[in-house]
Amino acid sequence: MTSHPIGHEVLAAVLQIRGERLRVLVWERAMEPDAGRWALPGGRLGDDEDVETSVRRQLAEKVDVREVTHVEQLSVFSDPRRMGEGPRLIATAFLGLVPSDADPALPDDTAWHAVDDLPATAFDHDLIIDDARDRLRAKLSYTNLGFALAPGEFTISALRELYVAALGHPVSATNLQRVLTRRDLLEPTGETVPPGRAGGRPAALFRFTDRSLLVTDAFAVLRPPGRPSGTGARPVLP
Structure with missing residues (x-):
């Protein structure tokens, strides 16, 4: 069996209550694979970063979400086929929360979509969003x-x-x-x-x-x- 380098990315399911609905921050991919689908913000883990440092940096750089009041690790997504036919990429996913009175500046390709009415999402990002919603609901209890x-x-x-x-x-x-x-x-x-x-x-x-x-x-x-x-x-x- 031929081995190939395995990449590592970090992704953030950032949730906020907007217009009385729970929404997630996603951006529309312009390039293949999954062009036209909506993806969670994130990117490759830097050589000198831990995963939380990386996800906070990428949120601040890519979508200017500096008002995240809570960040916690959700899970690691490592299905060999999660990126389709592309190179294998393991994702460490995070939950992020933004208070309802914040209105961070977003790029034109980025928007808040209702969690219960998502557009077509890229790769396995719908599973990550489901995990984030379920984690939030559980933690509001205890x-x-x-x-x-x-x-x-x-x-x-x-x-x-x-x-x-x-x-x-x-x-x-x-x-x-x-x-x-x-x-x-x-x-x-x-x-x-x-x-x-x-x-x-x-x-x-x-x-x-x-x-x-x-x-x-x-x-x-x-x-x-x-x-x-x-x-x-x-x-x-x-």
Whole structure:
């Protein structure tokens, strides 16, 4: 069997809530293979880089996403046929999160596409996006990762909308506030925002007590209403 050099790339599934939908950052390939399909940002691992340094550099250089509030490694994708007939290329994939109030500058060939309505994607990038979405949903259950989706200050109703978009199912604002407060993850800022056109009381503003990742309840599961929890899992926000 003839051996060939194996390349190594890093890819980032960068997610953000935009227009009340969970979206991923992708760019349209102009050259073969898979010209016209949409790909995740990334590139070859540099000789003097570790994988996280490489993915952060390439995000900053290629798509000017400097407001990523959280980055973590997802998985290694090493199927020998993941690049089709081309040279073998192993990918280390990352999840990146951008807060909902950020609007980074993007090149003309790059856009935010809804995760639940993706265009045709290049290679195995749809699998990586699915993994990123599933990782985010899982970690919203047992960590404080909501901080990476939210602006610095927010109302509870606004935070609920972010959780709904990320999880893909209804969430009670009252239960969300209760759960996150019980875990000491939220604190009031002491400020309010004026009521909307419908009137009512001013809404209190909150912030996360810590904007670095914390495991808060290792066995919690944020599940849709009416869906039974798995064995050993403690349901949250039923």
